[in-house]
Amino acid sequence: MRNGIAIGLIGLLTATALGQTRSTLTLLNDRIPEVSFEDAPFDQVMDWVADYSNVNVVVRWQSLELSGSERDKPITIRVRNLRLSQVLWMVMNEAGGSDVKLAYRASGNLLVMSTADDLGQEMMVRVYDVSDLLIRVPRFRGAPRIDLTQQSAGGGGGGGNVFGGSSGGGGQDDDEDQGGQGNDVNDELAEQMIDLIRQTIEPDSWVENGGLGTIQAFGRQLVVRNNILVHQSLGGPVEDTD
Numbered sequence: 001m002r003n004g005i006a007i008g009l010i011g012l013l014t015a016t017a018l019g020q021t022r023s024t025l026t027l028l029n030d031r032i033p034e035v036s037f038e039d040a041p042f043d044q045v046m047d048w049v050a051d052y053s054n055v056n057v058v059v060r061w062q063s064l065e066l067s068g069s070e071r072d073k074p075i076t077i078r079v080r081n082l083r084l085s086q087v088l089w090m091v092m093n094e095a096g097g098s099d100v101k102l103a104y105r106a107s108g109n110l111l112v113m114s115t116a117d118d119l120g121q122e123m124m125v126r127v128y129d130v131s132d133l134l135i136r137v138p139r140f141r142g143a144p145r146i147d148l149t150q151q152s153a154g155g156g157g158g159g160g161n162v163f164g165g166s167s168g169g170g171g172q173d174d175d176e177d178q179g180g181q182g183n184d185v186n187d188e189l190a191e192q193m194i195d196l197i198r199q200t201i202e203p204d205s206w207v208e209n210g211g212l213g214t215i216q217a218f219g220r221q222l223v224v225r226n227n228i229l230v231h232q233s234l235g236g237p238v239e240d241t242d
Helices: 007-019 024-028 042-053 059-067 085-096 148-154 171-178 187-200 226-237
Strands: 005-007 032-040 056-059 074-083 102-107 110-117 126-127 214-218 221-226
Touching: 024 042, 024 085, 024 102, 032 042, 032 085, 042 056, 042 074, 042 085, 042 110, 059 102, 074 085, 085 102, 102 226, 126 226, 187 214, 187 221, 221 226
Parallel strands: 056 110
Antiparallel strands: 005 032, 032 074, 102 110, 126 221, 214 221
């Protein structure tokens, strides 16, 4: 084991060979067969990330050191078959400890690492399609209805069909209840979703709680303006294309 670092060789060769033609976001989703760090200095681990991903890794050491994260902080991790993004978060958790939260953002062929507070000042706007979560499912019109009373009384001999009523019987009620809005967006559900996001994802970052972030429903989409941590929580690794 050299410099306390051992990695899956196959994963390294694959990423190096394809790194020049694949986006940083795609590489972050690559699974690594094996990663093992044994008291490896933090700066050497970040050098490994740069070599593995074949992208430019910029660590804002001044911000990290001001927060108490040193370059030589020992990192110990042993994992198998995880995405590069997952390994990166584990490294950041080790480097930051319980007191400092680290984060990263991807921008083209660049990966920027710093503290969450530092990157949290950089606001980004993203639009999320939530159609599948907001569509009101229409009731099935003209569904056959089971009349257990008729079945019991008739004993199956002239008491009527167990699926009582014609295909149109009762269907009109469904149409009236639906009001012709079978495929409308559920605005109430959208508001509930927005409230849940504000309460569970970086609560202090939203305007309602004294932060700068905003979130609005626009049709079947959510328009979110907030920091990189929020967007990574909502949609996974984010590539900054602004």
